[in-house]
Amino acid sequence: MEQANMEHAEDHGLHMTPEQEYSSSKLGMWLFLGTEIMLFGGLFAAYAIFRAKYPEMFAESHEELNREMGAINTCILIFSSLTMAIAVTAIQRGKQMMAGLLIVVTILCGLGFGVVKYFEYGAKFAHHIYPDTNIFFSLYYLMTGLHMLHVFIGLGILAVIAVLTFKGKFNENYSTPVELGGLYWHLVDLIWIYLFPLLYLIH
Amino acid sequence: MSEHTHSGEKHISSYTSYFIVWIVLMILTAITVYVSYLDFGQLNIVIAMIVASIKAGAVALFFMHLKFEDSITWLFALFPLGLLFLLIGMTILDTFTRIFL
Numbered sequence: 001m002e003q004a005n006m007e008h009a010e011d012h013g014l015h016m017t018p019e020q021e022y023s024s025s026k027l028g029m030w031l032f033l034g035t036e037i038m039l040f041g042g043l044f045a046a047y048a049i050f051r052a053k054y055p056e057m058f059a060e061s062h063e064e065l066n067r068e069m070g071a072i073n074t075c076i077l078i079f080s081s082l083t084m085a086i087a088v089t090a091i092q093r094g095k096q097m098m099a100g101l102l103i104v105v106t107i108l109c110g111l112g113f114g115v116v117k118y119f120e121y122g123a124k125f126a127h128h129i130y131p132d133t134n135i136f137f138s139l140y141y142l143m144t145g146l147h148m149l150h151v152f153i154g155l156g157i158l159a160v161i162a163v164l165t166f167k168g169k170f171n172e173n174y175s176t177p178v179e180l181g182g183l184y185w186h187l188v189d190l191i192w193i194y195l196f197p198l199l200y201l202i203h
Numbered sequence: 204m205s206e207h208t209h210s211g212e213k214h215i216s217s218y219t220s221y222f223i224v225w226i227v228l229m230i231l232t233a234i235t236v237y238v239s240y241l242d243f244g245q246l247n248i249v250i251a252m253i254v255a256s257i258k259a260g261a262v263a264l265f266f267m268h269l270k271f272e273d274s275i276t277w278l279f280a281l282f283p284l285g286l287l288f289l290l291i292g293m294t295i296l297d298t299f300t301r302i303f304l
Contacts, residue, residue, distance in 0.1 A: 023273075030276055034283035038290070041283075045291045049298050067236070074232055082225040085216070085266045092215045179268075186266045193258045201239035203247040 070200035080109030094172035
């Protein structure tokens with residue numbers, strides 16, 4: 001039965017139903033998110049090793065980080081995930097204006113996250129704390145920096161999606177790019193959920 | 204599932220459900236910050252990671268719709284986690300058993 005279906009699909013070459021297109025796009029996105037997790041995974045492994053080897057250095061160095069700013073950024077990112085999730089539901093219900101505005105709110109949250117991080121990095125530099133200060137700050141700059149890069153990429157993707165949403169390209173029948181952009185944005189939030197306690201809240 | 208879309212079986216989450224998930228995430232964030240001020244010794248990091256994983260699970264299941272996806276998507280989502288455990292687990296195992304050589 002499956003064999004017959006596959007042959008049938010091959011006969012038709014590139015033809016796909018919208019449902020197939022939708023589910024394979026989403027599957028591809030999840031596969032990509034898997035590679036992203038592995039990318040950060042290497043850094044988390046390095047973190048685990050060095051923290052176990054130098055617990056005092058990690059505990060001392062993390063005192064330099066501003067946990068209030070870290071907590072504020074956590075709240076900003078989680079809120080932006082909420083607005084993005086609601087934007088997806090809105091477009092799936094055909095509410096283009098509402099979805100577009102919610103994506104703009106998500107973008108503003110992402111920019112707010114960047115501004116807070118800019119002040120944090122600035123304060124570290126003012127105290128002459130650089131990536132070569134010690135292994136904790138090497139990992140701090142690398143992990144938050146790579147995460148920040150993902151925030152910026154996410155902002156670029158969301159900006160394009162916001163414009164297309166306002167242009168009316170998406171509706172209740174077709175909202176795949178909005179959903180995929182949302183998945184990427186949630187992954188950025190997901191990684192920060194681990195970075196925050198690991199870097200800012202060491203006891 | 205009262206909403207009907209072109210694809211028919213596509214699940215659309217309600218605004219309310221997202222707000223509930225958001226409130227849960229905020230409460231868990233508050234717990235993480237609060238616990239970091241208490242001294243449980245080695246347990247601090249364990250508690251922090253458990254709470255973070257519950258938060259990550261909530262984000263994946265509801266915000267990322269994983270709860271409503273088919274089994275192949277679940278496989279794609281969980282397989283990297285298996286690799287991640289291998290990567291981190293094996294690296295730790297390697298690094299901290301070298302003293303026995």
